[in-house]
Amino acid sequence: MVKNNKSKPSKELPSGFVDRQEKELLIRDFVISNIKEVMIKYGFQYLETPSFEYTDSIGKFLPDKERPDQGVFSFKDEKNWLSLRYDLTAPLARYVAKNYLELPKPFKRYQLGSVWRNEKPGPGRFREFLQFDADYVGTRSPQADAELCVLISEILDKCGLDKNDYTVKISSRKFIDKLFDQLKITSKDQKSTTLRALDKIDRLGWEESKKLLSEGRKDKSGDYTKGAKLKKDQIKTIENALKSKSASSEDILEIIKIFEAFNFTNYKFDPSVIRGLEYYTGPVFEVNLNFEVKNAKGQTIQFGSIGGGGRYDNLVSNFGNFDCPATGISIGLDRLVFALMQKKDFKLKSTRPVVICIFDKNKTKEYVGILNRLRSSNVSSEIYPGEGKLKKQMEYANKIGSPAVILYGEDEIKLGKVTLKNLATGNESSVKIEDLVDEIKKII
RNA sequence: GCAGCAGUAGCUCAGUUGGUUAGAGCACUAGUUUGUGGAACUAGGGGUCGGUGGUUCGAAUCCACCCUGCUGUACCA
Incomplete structure (x- = not known):
């Protein structure tokens, strides 16, 4: 669906191209x-x-002189035709x-x-x-x-x-x-038509392919293909x-x-x-x-x-x-x-970060301290990268598939501990900062 | 290229003897919970019904043309 919206560019992809997740x-x-x-x-x-080559280097058959875009993507720079x-x-x-x-x-x-x-x-x-x-x-x-x-x-x-x-x-x-x-x-034409017919045996079966070897075949959409005679x-x-x-x-x-x-x-x-x-x-x-x-x-x-x-x-x-x-x-x-x-059902690890929630914008130093501790132990982690209430932060962590969140607010800072919440089980535990990495490794 | 089917909300789709302000589920936003996600409940936002033209008092619905997608077929270095 391509909507013709003059003020905004299309969010659709060109035909035949896809985003891969x-x-x-x-x-x-x-x-x-x-x-x-x-x-x-x-x-x-x-x-x-490289992705590009001179057009005549990558195929003696292409492009068609009248249609340089046929089959390949081509453009002409100052002097030469290039193709992907x-x-x-x-x-x-x-x-x-x-x-x-x-x-x-x-x-x-x-x-x-x-x-x-x-x-x-x-x-x-x-x-x-x-x-x-x-x-x-x-x-x-x-x-x-x-x-x-x-x-x-x-x-x-x-x-x-x-x-x-x-x-x-x-x-x-x-x-x-x-x-x-x-x-x-000996006819080149007859040879290539025969080859194409044989190539289709897998898909069409012998009976249909035979039609392509003789006079021709009408497919179920009504299209007629000439045979090799x-x-x-x-x-x-x-x-x-x-x-x-x-x-x-x-x-x-x-x-x-x-x-x-x-x-x-x-x-x-x-x-x-x-x-x-x-x-x-x-x-x-x-x-x-x-x-x-x-x-x-x-x-x-x-x-x-x-x-x-x-x-x-x-x-x-x-x-x-x-x-x-x-x-x-x-x-x-x-x-x-x-x-x-x-x-196959692939169980490939897509490692999602542990999310450190933000309670107080002025405690960046404390949050980064925890972040560094985790990252230096190779634990995928991040400080919540947005703005918003704790609820919003939890929703975010849940949505990205994070294994756990770390709550480090006023109460925890006083105690010198953090609250570690396992998002899969919902369990919360209060852990000393020194033990945090070990506790997280039990979860992930 | 040829043919069949399809296009309605971000997604999946319902909606024809043509008739008020076009619906659902999911998703989204806000709230029930000013430090707690995944469940539930409440409220809300969001659509030129693919486009253009035509028929009609009136079109998502009928007609024509076009665009896009899927499937098959042709071609394929």
């Missing part, structure tokens, strides 16, 4: 700490690149190209950062979101591809998911290419190849061998995993959750994957004459957190 942020921090732990263990370097990054892979390729000679080969780095997409927001999908990327640059070894899947799995386990909650699906562009050769499908026997061959689930592609077989060495079993070969059409060149991965995710209204939503990636051997070479294979994986952290919040 502490509960969500604490879970996010928890996820991030797990990620860092795993990344260090696996030997990755930490990298940060839409993923972390393109900046990585740029970084590697820029520092090619100095970097170790292979180069393993991980990165956490927001990315922005100027497109319609969907369920759990926003125009600004936090991404995690781990990439191996400069190696063709299937060990790299395999380890990415293993590491993602380890992160999810640490976050509290168990093996039934998610599956790492793998496939390979080579498997599909082989199929295209076999079927003598394949012949019946071609579709049959594809169906058989996909349903057989035998990984008849060299790269996949090697990866699976390495999975076995790692004792990693929570994967599935699934040729319907397609991912981005343009830049993947070999194995592709996708991490899917196996439980239902609901939105704020309690409706079950099409959640899709929480992450994925694959091998992109040509991306770095876009920037120069490098032969630089690479493979990577990413997780959409906000989406993962959104799902985790529903799956």
Whole structure:
């Protein structure tokens, strides 16, 4: 609801952007700490690149010359078009190209950062979101591809998911290419339409996807999507190849061998995993959750994957004459957190301060004395930061979830004691100032 | 982009054969308690009923267009 109020600015957010509150942020921090732990263990370097890049550095496909804002957020400074990054892979390729000679080969780095997409927001999908990327640059070894899947799995386990909650699906562009050769499908258009149709099998099922492989499909909203116009026997061959689930592609077989060495079993070969059409060149991965995710209204939503990636051997070479294979994986952290919040009841400590109530404005010295005593013992604490009666101060403490309040008024000052009130139980006790920290630590 | 549904108080929502000053719960403010929160009671504040135009004696309600949100679908580096 955007109210057109000329005198005041809108309090609404731009479409696709959200405020995130502490509960969500604490879970996010928890996820991030797990990620860092795993990344260090696996030997990755930490990298940060800027939010903005030159537009033509972060994607040869974008922006559309006539519509520089399509898909990405862009603006022109005095000379050049700049864009907010839409993923972390393109900046990585740029970084590697820029520092090619100095970097170790292979180069393993991980990165956490927001990315922005100027497109319609969907369920759990926003125009600004936090991404995690781990990439191996400069190696063709299937060990790299395999380890990415293993590491993602380890992160999810640490976050509290168990093996039934998610599956790492793998496939390979080579498997599909082989199929295209076999079927003598050469038209680029037909290939990409076919890939898109296969990508939808998970969501629509075989019958509906088949319509997209042949003439086309009308969805329940009445919208019609043109199909790939394949012949019946071609579709049959594809169906058989996909349903057989035998990984008849060299790269996949090697990866699976390495999975076995790692004792990693929570994967599935699934040729319907397609991912981005343009830049993947070999194995592709996708991490899917196996439980239902609901939105704020309690409706079950099409959640899709929480992450994925694959091998992109040509991306770095876009920037120069490098032969630089690479493979990577990413997780959409906000989406993962959104799902985790529903799956698990996190008891993450959100430490709220002990509140020291104010009785007399002229006793600041006494209050600060108590405050310092608490803070120097690392007890989260504050002097009531407002103005008002004790009742108001109590209401405040209650509302912020404070564990206790300290009453230090005329009576207490005379006695050299403070009154400590446990807000959970309502108990009050009179304690000596020297014992205050110990007593509070019993409560929090 | 296309389609379905929705938009009434800060939040969740009720309110159609069109009819006085538009309601509830929660939240908020004040009080019952001038040194005590979470419960209760009392009182109070808060709305151009998403916007604009139209039909009508009269519109939250009917019509048209627009905006925003949700869901699906398309596209997606």
